[in-house]
Amino acid sequence: MRFHLLVFTFIIISWSFCLYFYNRPVLFGKLEWLKITFALSIGLIFELFFLVVSASKISLKKFKVPLIIVFSIFALLIIFGVFANNWPINYLIKLSPWGVVFVLLLLIYSALGGAILLERFLKIPELHHLQSLYILISFGLFIIAISILYVFLPLFTLPREYLWLSPLITVIFLLLFIFGYFLIKRGREEEFKKRKEAEKLSEEERKLTQAKDQFILSLQHHLRTPLVPLKGYLEKIVEGSYGPVENPVVKEKLIEMKKSVDLLYSLMENLIEIQELKMGRKTLNLEDCRIENLIKNVIEELKFQAQQKNLYLKLELPTNGKLPTLKLDKRRMRKVIWNLLDNAIKYTNRGGVTIRVENQKSKIRIVVADTGIGMEKEEIDYFLKGRLFERGKEAEKFYGPGRGIGLNIITEFVKAHGGKVWGESEGWGKGTTFYIELPVKD
Amino acid sequence: MAKPNILIIEDDPPTIKIFQEVFTMAGFNVEILDMGQKGIRRMEEIREGKKEKPDLILLDLILPDMNGIEVLKEARKYPETRNLKIYALTNYSDPKFQEELFKEGIDKILIKTQYSLKELTEIIKEAVK
Numbered sequence: 001m002r003f004h005l006l007v008f009t010f011i012i013i014s015w016s017f018c019l020y021f022y023n024r025p026v027l028f029g030k031l032e033w034l035k036i037t038f039a040l041s042i043g044l045i046f047e048l049f050f051l052v053v054s055a056s057k058i059s060l061k062k063f064k065v066p067l068i069i070v071f072s073i074f075a076l077l078i079i080f081g082v083f084a085n086n087w088p089i090n091y092l093i094k095l096s097p098w099g100v101v102f103v104l105l106l107l108i109y110s111a112l113g114g115a116i117l118l119e120r121f122l123k124i125p126e127l128h129h130l131q132s133l134y135i136l137i138s139f140g141l142f143i144i145a146i147s148i149l150y151v152f153l154p155l156f157t158l159p160r161e162y163l164w165l166s167p168l169i170t171v172i173f174l175l176l177f178i179f180g181y182f183l184i185k186r187g188r189e190e191e192f193k194k195r196k197e198a199e200k201l202s203e204e205e206r207k208l209t210q211a212k213d214q215f216i217l218s219l220q221h222h223l224r225t226p227l228v229p230l231k232g233y234l235e236k237i238v239e240g241s242y243g244p245v246e247n248p249v250v251k252e253k254l255i256e257m258k259k260s261v262d263l264l265y266s267l268m269e270n271l272i273e274i275q276e277l278k279m280g281r282k283t284l285n286l287e288d289c290r291i292e293n294l295i296k297n298v299i300e301e302l303k304f305q306a307q308q309k310n311l312y313l314k315l316e317l318p319t320n321g322k323l324p325t326l327k328l329d330k331r332r333m334r335k336v337i338w339n340l341l342d343n344a345i346k347y348t349n350r351g352g353v354t355i356r357v358e359n360q361k362s363k364i365r366i367v368v369a370d371t372g373i374g375m376e377k378e379e380i381d382y383f384l385k386g387r388l389f390e391r392g393k394e395a396e397k398f399y400g401p402g403r404g405i406g407l408n409i410i411t412e413f414v415k416a417h418g419g420k421v422w423g424e425s426e427g428w429g430k431g432t433t434f435y436i437e438l439p440v441k442d
Numbered sequence: 443m444a445k446p447n448i449l450i451i452e453d454d455p456p457t458i459k460i461f462q463e464v465f466t467m468a469g470f471n472v473e474i475l476d477m478g479q480k481g482i483r484r485m486e487e488i489r490e491g492k493k494e495k496p497d498l499i500l501l502d503l504i505l506p507d508m509n510g511i512e513v514l515k516e517a518r519k520y521p522e523t524r525n526l527k528i529y530a531l532t533n534y535s536d537p538k539f540q541e542e543l544f545k546e547g548i549d550k551i552l553i554k555t556q557y558s559l560k561e562l563t564e565i566i567k568e569a570v571k
Contacts, residue, residue, distance in 0.1 A: 217534075220533065221504050221533045221534045224553075225454050225457065225554075226456070228456075228457045228555060229457055229460045231558070232460045232464065232558075232559045272535065276536075
């Protein structure tokens with residue numbers, strides 16, 4: 001569109017210049033200037049046509065036949081004009097066999113140009129940038145060629161020894177045209193191929209994702225099934241359903257086993273839940289919730305863990321006013337807070353963990369800052385963006401998957417609430433601070 | 443008082459074993475069918491009066507020969523078995539599938555791993571009351 005506009009403007013300006021010189025002939029005679037004006041007029045008509053087409057976004061497919069007829073008539077008129085008038089082409093035909101070749105070339109030349117234009121405008125509504133440039137170059141050459149035929153050739157026709165110039169010029173134009181034509185064709189084919197490939201790829205990706213989702217769904221069944229007797233029997237043995245477990249060491253080990261099975265179970269449930277949330281298969285169960293109470297509960301639960309390591313566990317609530325009630329999925333938000341605090345305690349050996357709740361405009365920010373071993377920036381990204389599973393090698397050098405799953409749960413659950421999670425750390429040994437922002441909805 | 447009859451349609455042998463043990467100890471008459479086809483056959487037999495109606499059916503959804511939902515559909519199709527109490531007791535928790543189950547008239551969906559055996563026993567006791 002922009003190219004057409006540019007060429008159109010250029011032709012209009014040249015056209016007005018020609019009209020001016022037609023009245024006050026300089027360099028050539030009046031007639032020559034008239035001929036240039038004529039050639040430019042043809043260009044103007046073409047350009048106007050393209051402009052209207054690109055501006056109106058009309059699909060030309062419907063008008064294929066009438067358009068071909070109009071183009072053919074147009075081409076015939078030009079050629080007829082060449083023969084009918086007493087213009088240089090007739091001299092050429094009369095004067096040398098080259099003239100015949102010249103006319104034939106002219107025919108092919110117009111046909112090719114027309115074919116390219118037709119093909120481009122009939123088949124692809126949106127032209128590639130480069131392709132429209134080639135069309136315009138070809139088209140410009142077409143106009144120049146006509147100008148040369150009608151205006152400059154008389155200059156050459158007089159001294160016969162220069163006659164060979166005209167077919168040469170035409171051959172050069174023809175070659176340029178063929179070159180342009182194949183460039184366009186190749187570009188078109190490549191574009192077509194690329195589009196096809198992209199379609200195929202996205203289709204494949206969709207299929208893969210579907211297969212993966214289905215796989216995970218079936219996996220949940222298979223992974224849970226052996227857990228039923230495992231959990232059940234352990235539960236019954238520990239509670240003494242099969243008689244007392246007299247050996248205290250055996251009993252202790254059994255309790256350890258039960259803990260591990262419970263952990264395995266909760267990890268699996270979390271992973272399934274994350275997957276279901278990601279797939280949009282599960283929705284949140286939102287209810288009014290006071291986040292400070294939820295945090296207090298979790299602190300109460302983890303207090304013992306912190307005390308054992310001699311760590312402080314501080315909660316700082318805003319001194320100015322109350323916190324708004326939030327719409328949260330209590331069970332899942334509890335998991336978020338639990339995982340954050342549990343991680344903070346696990347990876348802190350001196351000092352402690354501070355939880356700060358800030359009341360910000362239209363959102364609540366929860367800050368969990370520990371004085372622990374800290375994290376690399378890269379590492380935080382890996383975990384929060386769930387890239388732990390994407391980039392195994394690089395992520396492995398940090399911790400292994402233990403910390404990642406917790407953070408992955410945090411990210412997915414907070415995201416599902418429309419919130420944000422990010423982390424900051426000065427690096428190893430300098431503590432980590434995690435931020436959660438939750439929107440306050442009316 | 444007669445013992446309540448519980449029909450469990452389930453295919454995983456260790457699971458069958460522990461359910462049988464726990465629910466028998468809890469005072470139920472437990473019968474196990476390990477194939478979907480057997481469940482469908484049982485519905486026919488109940489219709490023909492050859493077998494007694496159980497007080498509760500615990501239906502696993504992923505069975506070796508078919509999807510458990512087929513058994514549910516078969517039961518809900520005929521007036522004789524339409525009012526049977528059927529609980530899905532499964533490990534397959536796809537919410538989309540659960541929706542379908544409710545549409546077909548399941549009474550409750552229980553995810554096996556989400557309950558302890560004690561809790562499950564309580565739920566069943568409540569169901570057969």
